[in-house]
Amino acid sequence: MKSIRLYLLLALLATITLVNFVSLLHGYQSSMQKAQNLFDSRLESTAILIASANSRQVGQETVTNQQTPYTFFQIIDDSGQLLTRSENAPDKVLGELDEGFHIINFGSYRWRNYVYRDTVLQRWVVVAERIDIRYMLAEDVVMESLLPIVMAIPVAALIIWFAVGIGLKPLNAFASQLSERKADDLRPIELDRVPKELTTVVNNTNSLLLRLAEAFDREQRFSADAAHELRTPVSVLKVHLHNLRARLGNDDEDIILLRDGVERMGHLIEQILALYRTSPDQAAVKFESVDLFKLVQSLIARSYHAFESKQQEIEMDGESHIIEGNVFALETLISNLLNNANKYTPEKGRIHVVVRRHEEGVLLRVEDSGPGIPEEQYQRVFERFYRLHGDQHNSGVIGCGLGLTIVKHIADLHRAHIQLGTSAWGHGLKVDVIFPLRAVNYA
Numbered sequence: 001m002k003s004i005r006l007y008l009l010l011a012l013l014a015t016i017t018l019v020n021f022v023s024l025l026h027g028y029q030s031s032m033q034k035a036q037n038l039f040d041s042r043l044e045s046t047a048i049l050i051a052s053a054n055s056r057q058v059g060q061e062t063v064t065n066q067q068t069p070y071t072f073f074q075i076i077d078d079s080g081q082l083l084t085r086s087e088n089a090p091d092k093v094l095g096e097l098d099e100g101f102h103i104i105n106f107g108s109y110r111w112r113n114y115v116y117r118d119t120v121l122q123r124w125v126v127v128a129e130r131i132d133i134r135y136m137l138a139e140d141v142v143m144e145s146l147l148p149i150v151m152a153i154p155v156a157a158l159i160i161w162f163a164v165g166i167g168l169k170p171l172n173a174f175a176s177q178l179s180e181r182k183a184d185d186l187r188p189i190e191l192d193r194v195p196k197e198l199t200t201v202v203n204n205t206n207s208l209l210l211r212l213a214e215a216f217d218r219e220q221r222f223s224a225d226a227a228h229e230l231r232t233p234v235s236v237l238k239v240h241l242h243n244l245r246a247r248l249g250n251d252d253e254d255i256i257l258l259r260d261g262v263e264r265m266g267h268l269i270e271q272i273l274a275l276y277r278t279s280p281d282q283a284a285v286k287f288e289s290v291d292l293f294k295l296v297q298s299l300i301a302r303s304y305h306a307f308e309s310k311q312q313e314i315e316m317d318g319e320s321h322i323i324e325g326n327v328f329a330l331e332t333l334i335s336n337l338l339n340n341a342n343k344y345t346p347e348k349g350r351i352h353v354v355v356r357r358h359e360e361g362v363l364l365r366v367e368d369s370g371p372g373i374p375e376e377q378y379q380r381v382f383e384r385f386y387r388l389h390g391d392q393h394n395s396g397v398i399g400c401g402l403g404l405t406i407v408k409h410i411a412d413l414h415r416a417h418i419q420l421g422t423s424a425w426g427h428g429l430k431v432d433v434i435f436p437l438r439a440v441n442y443a
Contacts, residue, residue, distance in 0.1 A: 004171070008164045013157050020149060035138035039129065040101060040114070047073070047116035047127040054084060054125075070133045074126040083123065097124045104128065170198050178205075186213035237262050290327055292362060292435075293320045293355040299334050300353065303342070310347045318355035321362045323435050325414050333410040336403045337366040337431055344370040350425065360434050361416075367423035367430035378420045382408040407433070 050073050072089035076082055080093055095104045099117045103110060106128070113128035170191055177189050188206040191198075241262055245255055300307075300316060307314045341351045345368040354365040373381055380386055384405045411418050411433055419432040 005161070005164050005168055009157065009160050012160050012164075013153070016156055017153060020153065023149075032135075032138050036134065039134050039138070040112070043101075043112065043114045043127055043129055044116070046071075047114050047125045050075070050127060051116060051118045051121075051123075051125045070130045072128050074124075076124040076126065078122055078124075089128075093126075095126075097126075103131070170195055174198065174202065174205075186210075186216070234262060234265055237265075287324050287326055289322050290325050290330060291320050292323050292330070292364060293318050295327070295330060296334055296353060296355055296364070299331060299338060303335070303338060306339075306342050307351065310342065310345070310349070312342065312345055312347070312349050312351055314351040314353065316353045316355075318353075319357075321355060321357065323362055323414075325435075329410045329413060333407050333433070334364070336407050337364075337433075340403050341366055341368040341370070341429075344368065345428070346370065349428075352424070358434055360436065362435045364433040364435070365430065367425075367428060369423060369425045369428040372422060372427050372429045373420065381420075382418075407431075 054075055069088055072086040074082060074085045074089050074093070076093055076097065080097070082091065082093065085091070090106055094106055095102050095113065095115075097115055099115050102113050102115065104113050105111070110131045111128040112131050112134060113126055116125040116127070118125055170193070173191055174189060177191075186209045188209060189202055191202060194202055241255070241259055244258075297316065300314060304314075338351075338353075345351055349369040351366070351368045354363065356363055381404050384402060408418060414435060416433050416435045419434070421430040421432070422428070423430040
């Protein structure tokens with residue numbers, strides 16, 4: 001059911017049409033029967049009138065002043081002799097001379113005749129009328145009375161359409177309020193004069209919104225608490241690790257394993273928090289105009305020391321393009337792509353970043369000269385906690401398998417889509433993030 005309004009209109013019209021059809025059928029049959037009775041009564045009166053008008057008729061004579069070809073009469077004596085008749089009447093007696101109504105065939109038509117016994121002059125008067133003409137006249141009269149009822153159905157449909165529309169106004173207002181709400185707007189729905197059929201829906205929706213608001217508030221408090229409670233112990237561990245390295249030296253195997261574990265834990269915590277902070281409920285409500293080219297420039301400059309420490313060559317091309325997005329989420333997306341390129345590209349490797357116009361919108365491309373990803377793994381690398389070659393990556397780089405998951409998450413938030421491929425150097429990974437035209441405002 002695509003539309004309640006359309007469903008109600010069709011249901012009511014179907015009901016009205018069915019009821020009208022049954023009523024019209026019964027009315028038609030009843031009206032036709034009454035019309036036939038009326039015609040029979042007229043035929044009987046005509047027979048009596050003809051008997052009176054022809055009281056002096058003693059010999060056979062044909063009456064030539066016939067008014068209509070659809071009726072005829074005969075006057076017959078007791079011996080069966082035809083005394084007189086109308087011009088279009090047969091010249092012989094048709095049917096039995098039995099007082100009452102009968103059906104006869106004459107001149108390729110069926111006739112309704114009435115046989116009247118004139119007891120004064122001891123003769124029979126036969127008056128007949130074509131049955132098809134009788135039915136035609138009766139149908140014309142009946143249809144004239146039924147046609148307004150049929151024509152009233154479209155008018156009823158129009159009235160029902162507007163009446164149902166008025167009745168559905170509270171539901172439309174309810175739906176409008178929900179559709180216009182932003183992701184962080186969990187205030188109760190407020191409607192004027194809520195009908196009792198909608199009261200339960202509104203109350204349950206408001207109850208759900210209240211529970212959602214409380215749940216989001218708990219999650220926000222958890223995020224803030226987790227950021228503090230998890231980062232602090234990691235920072236303390238790093239301080240103690242620094243002190244141990246000063247005492248035991250950097251080449252101690254236990255120190256190296258401990259350092260890698262702490263770095264992995266810190267990286268995992270930051271990625272999990274980033275994944276939460278870039279969820280649609282947290283980020284979509286803070287969209288603004290962002291110059292994607294300048295944002296990428298600033299993030300490259302901010303992390304340039306990481307590329308310099310590995311003597312990597314990073315190059316950026318393109319021009320300014322303004323898109324609508326969440327600044328923090330976009331920074332997280334770009335940082336993850338740059339960090340991955342930095343981590344998995346070997347020393348003295350190359351990284352190329354592009355921001356330019358694309359036929360579908362604006363393209364952000366990050367490609368490197370690292371080992372790359374096999375094509376059959378392109379879809380799997382977006383799964384949470386999935387890492388190529390398992391937990392112990394061939395490159396030995398610390399990771400938790402959330403980087404590209406977060407990138408995909410943020411791309412979906414901005415209605416962008418991601419394409420993976422091989423970089424221009426024939427090896428290494430190329431990541432294209434294409435932001436759609438409808439979310440783009442060109443500078």
